[in-house]
Amino acid sequence: MSIIANFQIPYTQFLDHTGDVVQPLPEFALDCENLTPLYRAMVENRTFDAKAIALQRTGRMGTYASSLGQEAIGVGIGSIMREDDILVPSYREYGAQFWRGVRMKEILLYWSGDERSNNFENQKTDLPICVTIGAHPAHAVGVAYALKLRGKNQVAVCTLGDGATSKGDFYEAINAAGVWNLPLVFVVSNNQFAISIRYEQQTAAKTIAQKAIAAGFAGEQIDGNDVIAVRHSVDQALQKARRGGGPTLIEAITYRMSDHTTADDASRYRSKEELSEQWAYEPISRLRNYLIKKEAWTKDEEDTLIKNSAAIVQEEVDEYLNTPPREPSSMFDHLYENLPAAYAEQQAELMEKGSAHV
Numbered sequence: 001m002s003i004i005a006n007f008q009i010p011y012t013q014f015l016d017h018t019g020d021v022v023q024p025l026p027e028f029a030l031d032c033e034n035l036t037p038l039y040r041a042m043v044e045n046r047t048f049d050a051k052a053i054a055l056q057r058t059g060r061m062g063t064y065a066s067s068l069g070q071e072a073i074g075v076g077i078g079s080i081m082r083e084d085d086i087l088v089p090s091y092r093e094y095g096a097q098f099w100r101g102v103r104m105k106e107i108l109l110y111w112s113g114d115e116r117s118n119n120f121e122n123q124k125t126d127l128p129i130c131v132t133i134g135a136h137p138a139h140a141v142g143v144a145y146a147l148k149l150r151g152k153n154q155v156a157v158c159t160l161g162d163g164a165t166s167k168g169d170f171y172e173a174i175n176a177a178g179v180w181n182l183p184l185v186f187v188v189s190n191n192q193f194a195i196s197i198r199y200e201q202q203t204a205a206k207t208i209a210q211k212a213i214a215a216g217f218a219g220e221q222i223d224g225n226d227v228i229a230v231r232h233s234v235d236q237a238l239q240k241a242r243r244g245g246g247p248t249l250i251e252a253i254t255y256r257m258s259d260h261t262t263a264d265d266a267s268r269y270r271s272k273e274e275l276s277e278q279w280a281y282e283p284i285s286r287l288r289n290y291l292i293k294k295e296a297w298t299k300d301e302e303d304t305l306i307k308n309s310a311a312i313v314q315e316e317v318d319e320y321l322n323t324p325p326r327e328p329s330s331m332f333d334h335l336y337e338n339l340p341a342a343y344a345e346q347q348a349e350l351m352e353k354g355s356a357h358v
Ligand SMILES: Cc1ncc(C[n+]2csc(CCOP(=O)(O)OP(=O)(O)O)c2C)c(N)n1
Pocket: 092, 131, 132, 133, 134, 160, 161, 162, 163, 164, 165, 189, 191, 193, 194, 195, 256, 260
């Protein structure tokens, strides 16, 4: 017998959960001036998150999927993508979307069911949030294929959850990405849960990263709560893709600190103790600890950041709350070139009754 294939999955972490450096930092992280914007963005993300949940709880938004504890992934990705790269996101990487120009107001409108929000004011090329689990990696393949044909060294970045990697369409997508050597980076937020289903219940694979090996390209694991590791690994993968080196799968290990969504109650399937232990590993305090140790962050700066983040979020919330609802009849817009008679009748009825009908 001989061995015809062998593989290894590297794991990268720069800051441990206390904020101590565990290996030499990449170039960008040597200057704390490059790290404070990442810190600010994570705090803004978390402030937004808390407000979004409060809006839902007080009946002013439909439902919401929180990114609590996962902020480093979105922020790390957003901060290193080129402006003309394309983000193909699922629904927890708000940090990446905000960095790339999507407004908080638009995310709030999205979760209140207003599809107009997907026509982002300041971001015209990224795809909207995809809630259909496992569907959008195939869309990302299409996007990356188009980028490759255009030949401008642009890259598509697709974010998804661990649960999505158990779907058949995910395997189709990585297979196509591999065989076509596409400029595509998959970032899987392994937050340990697909709603109430734990990692071990949905896959026997030791890592998600190794799923890429079957598709013929590299997979790696990183500490997804270490924003330096996220930014560094995504940077490497983007550079590789721009050089024609094809796709990469990055499995970012994290933990979902929130309920799955506001429609879920995670206390039914995980203990208080488990959750409280995880607070020691979340991404914001470790970077703050590091910056404080380097004397690059003060109490005054922290207070100002908290105040400013609250003001930024509140302004967006006010705009969200002041956005007039869509006319009910608009649900028929863009459905058909020529609306079938049955729908046309319903549309006319709604137009007659106006918003007062709902
Ligand atoms: C095709 C499809 N099936 C089922 C669902 C219901 N659903 C919503 S989120 C979710 C779990 C997703 O888990 P994961 O991919 O790990 O992402 P996470 O929510 O943990 O970020 C499921 C099954 C869905 N949205 N789409």
